[in-house]
Amino acid sequence: MKIKEGFTLRPLCGEHIVVGEGLSQVNFNKMLSMNDSAAYLWENVQGKEFTLDDLVTLLADRYEVSADQAMDDVKQMIAIWQEHGILE
Amino acid sequence: MESSLRTYRVADFFFTVEDLPFAPDNLQPFLVPDCDGEKIFSLRIVKELPQCDCDLIYRTSEEPGFPVISLFQLTSGDYFFEVQPLPGKPVAGRMAVDKDFKTAKMVLCGTSDRYALNSCLMLLFTFSSASKGALEMHSSVVTYDGRGFMFLGKSGTGKSTHSQLWMRNFPGTELLNDDNPIVRLLPDGTVRVYGSPWSGKTPCYKQKNAPVGAIVSLKQAPYNKITKLAVINGYACLMESASSFRPFKHLADGWHRTMEGICAAVPFYRLECLPDDDAALLCNKTVNGKQNPA
Structure with missing residues (x-):
């Protein structure tokens, strides 16, 4: 997936x-409105193709969070981005 | 036609219009003898523009009751605009603009020349001042006690009515502009609101300005209630009310800096209200922080 132009x-x-x-x-x-972690992920994937796993890795690199928790958070965030038509 | 160059000052920016075949009343208060400050654009009225080979890149949605603006881009990077007062009406004006929005030529088509001229001037003003801390807003604004109070809201919400209620209830209140004032974020971080030659249906064209006291977003309700807004909600109100035709990504940085600066400097409120005196009393007392007259 990718953030739209x-x-x-x-x-x-x-x-x-x-x-x-x-x-x-x-x-x-x-x-x-984006919280700090969503903004951090955005900055790191803007203009690139990325997967859920890429986001999980980025989140785990930066924050002390279990892989399962990171995956849950990322899925929730992506659902919101998709709902607003930001991804392609 | 006699060649003539007129210089205007709006929100302390200068622009010139050359070979205008009539003298528009709304521009008269802004006429100045010389350009003794920053000139943001020059417009020349011409008899015809060369037919251009260019692509339509955007057309505003053709909603009943709203003007239609079509935007074309030439291979040189220059732009070409066509304005129609309403969907289905003939094109009232055509304008060719260089890619920096500094130099423009336009043709008045003879159907709605004043409308066409003002539409094109507003477009030029909006784009050429975008990087200079200026925003053209959809707002009714009054001055009271030396400060400007701006009322925002969708068309038909009662912005003008609320301004009228202030004038009726608070002596010394003056209408600065009823539809399209200019707001500027100045280098020292202060925010001022300026009268302009564009004021919707109300002929209120004033060469005056004031520091902004508060920005109030209006919403019709069966009661009166006022709430202070967080910065992020204030920003959303500005986005909604700043000139809606903003197709140029390279101008977005300037607009954002201006809106962020306004949010940092000016208090924002939401007023859910009836069109009555109590709404004005509640609003004035809250945004002004002073007692009302008895």
């Missing part, structure tokens, strides 16, 4: 948001 992670006064920018996402009139 036009979605950008932006810092906002100490928080993180994802917005749609430019012609490719001109009709995406929403804004997604």
Whole structure:
């Protein structure tokens, strides 16, 4: 999977948001709030093809979390990204 | 037609319009003798534009009651716009713009020349000031006690009505703009709101400005209630209300910096309200932090 063209992670006064920018996402009139770990994952996979396992590895590298817990978290996050049409 | 160059100052930015065949009332208060500051663009009215071989890259959705803007791009990277006042109406103006939005030429098609001119000026202003900390907002704004209070909301929410309620209840309140003021994040981090030549159906074209006291997002409700908004919700309100036609990704950094700076400097509120005096009293008391007149 891959993050679609036009979605950008932006810092906002100490928080993180994802917005749609430019012609490719001109009709995406929403804004997604991201926690620190989701923003960290986003930064590491933006513009690349990635798998669930890639995300789990990234999460386990950075945070003290079991592989099972990491997989659960990643699946939940990806479900949200998919729901909002951010992935292709 | 006599050649003529007019210089205008809007939100402390300068632009010029050349060979305009009429003198639009809404621009009159912004006319200045010289450009003694930053000139953001120049527009020339021409009789015709060469037919261009270019691709349609975007057209705004053709909703009843809303204007239609078509955007084309030439192989040189320059842009070409067509504006229609409503879906199905003839094209009222055509404009060719260089890729930095600095130099533009336009043709007035004779059907709705004032509409076409103002649409193109707004597009040019929005794009050429994007990296300079300016945002054109959809808002009704009043000044009260030396500060500007901006009311946001979808069309038909009652922004203008709420401004009228402030004017009726609080002596000294003045309408600064009823539809499209300009907001600027200044280098010192302060935020000011400026009157503009574009004010929807209300002829309120003022060369005035004020520091922003608060931004209030309005929502119709069968009661009056006001809530302070977190930064992230304030940002969402700005996104919704900033000029909606923003197809250029390379301008997004500038818009984001401006909106983030506004969120950091200005308090945001949501007002769920009726169109009544109590709504204005509650809003004024809360955002102003002062007692109301009895």
